[in-house]
Amino acid sequence: MEVERVRSQSKIAMVNSTSEEIFDDHYVGLEQEESELDFYSPFIPSREKKTHYVKVHFEKVQPKEYKARQIGWWLGRVEEVYEDYFTASLEDLHGRISVAEFSNEEITPSELNLLAPNVRFSYTVTQMDRRSGREYVSKISLSGPAVWTKKDSEKAKESYEKLFPEELFEF
């Protein structure tokens, strides 16, 4: 909302201006008393109708060109990989299980090297409302191999000792 307000003010200033090139989203034309000029109250109406151009320090925010809403989400596991497709089992948020075949084309080329049996992935269907209309986008994100760190080793050691004391293997 704030962005819209500032932009609309900017448009008014542009109408009143004589040198249009200085006007862009960063400049706002104000008609107000000079002494009251304040960055924190830049839109107070002025009695003297004197126009000043001040630079307003706010980030240049592009309005979102679309609204996205995820309407489907599954956690999948690759079962078998063939030349140009793979089979997978999927589980949705309600615990419903599905089986399906996916074309390899559904995977981003940069992730193709991760495609292997047993690899987990997420599958999403997103609804995107653009100015040009509604679109649906499906996406597969493969998880890479779990990279192990020194911290993980410490955590694992601690968990192992807690969860699996020696006595559990000895009886």
Next chain:
Amino acid sequence: MESNLYRHELTPPKIDEVEFTFFGPGIGESIVVHIPGIGWGIIDSCDFGHATERLIPPLEYLIYQQVESLAFLVLTHPHADHFKGIEQIIERYLGKIERVCRYAGEGLRELAAYMVRRGVKGSPGAVSLSSVLKSLKRAVDNGAESRRLGAMTQIIPRQYVTLSGRNIEVEVLSLSPLAEDEEAYVDILRKAFQDQNRQIIGIPDTDHNLIASAIWISAGQMVALLGSDVERGKNRSRGWRGIVGSIDGPDLAVKTIKVPHHGSSNAYYKEAWEEHSRNGKVTSVVTPYIRGKQPRPSKEDIERIGYYSIHVGLTTHVSYLRAVDVYDRAVAKRLPENLRVIQPSKECGMITVRYDLQGNAILHKAVRPAYWI
């Protein structure tokens, strides 16, 4: 949630009847066994229901049959689809379980380490495995005898029991895991964590079956084989190939078989089935598995099993829905055309078979959604 088991009256077996009751709600399996002169036993455990409310069908059945104590409790391999609910069973029969049998070789330590490492990276499993092991230990601490499963482990040592003035020979053995499978399993788990690359590699579910125990039960003339998830085997020393080829092994001609690994082709070994059906076609029970690339058993699996079987029973019924029947049309249109949503049964069924000590079938009962083909 209510169990449907109570709606199907089943009188307890007579003292000289052998009974097997199979549960397999789509994920997991369990078999409750009655052996004359020995008592009741349970092999594996499964649960059923939703996240908030789960039933343990084999425990319900034991309570329904007013079972006071267990002669044995066997965990054929330490995987979730075989141990869900085992803690509750142990708790219910604490101090009344005669022996607890489970795999306890080197592979178990490696599995625990693997699960913990995976757990650090967010995969579940380590906590439930720990909990099951603690529960089994609790049973042992409360008087149960501990037995480690391996090839030719005596779960119930061969013995004679006297029933109605007759001596009946009874024996329960585990036929696996075989040494070479166990070694291979340990090796796979160790390689799954590559310190040099600092990566953990996921291993296929079927690899975990390398330490599964097939259970052989003999009472009088009645012999049954409960195949767990034992697979065919990569060479003559492994899996069913190793079991069939073993010179120490018992006679594998049986009356009833719990088909190994949900009837999958990985677990099919022709020579084994020829042995099983040597004295006539067998009664086969399959516990379907609804996850995976293709739910098991497939039509081909059933046909293959049917060739050697007089009856084939499935412990649950699985149907499929199209994406459009489940999801919003806009979502369904973006899913792969061949996607099928698995529709498991809303109830847990069971299959019960009973034999007299001459090996004659007395009862074949399927409680829906379990059914005979």
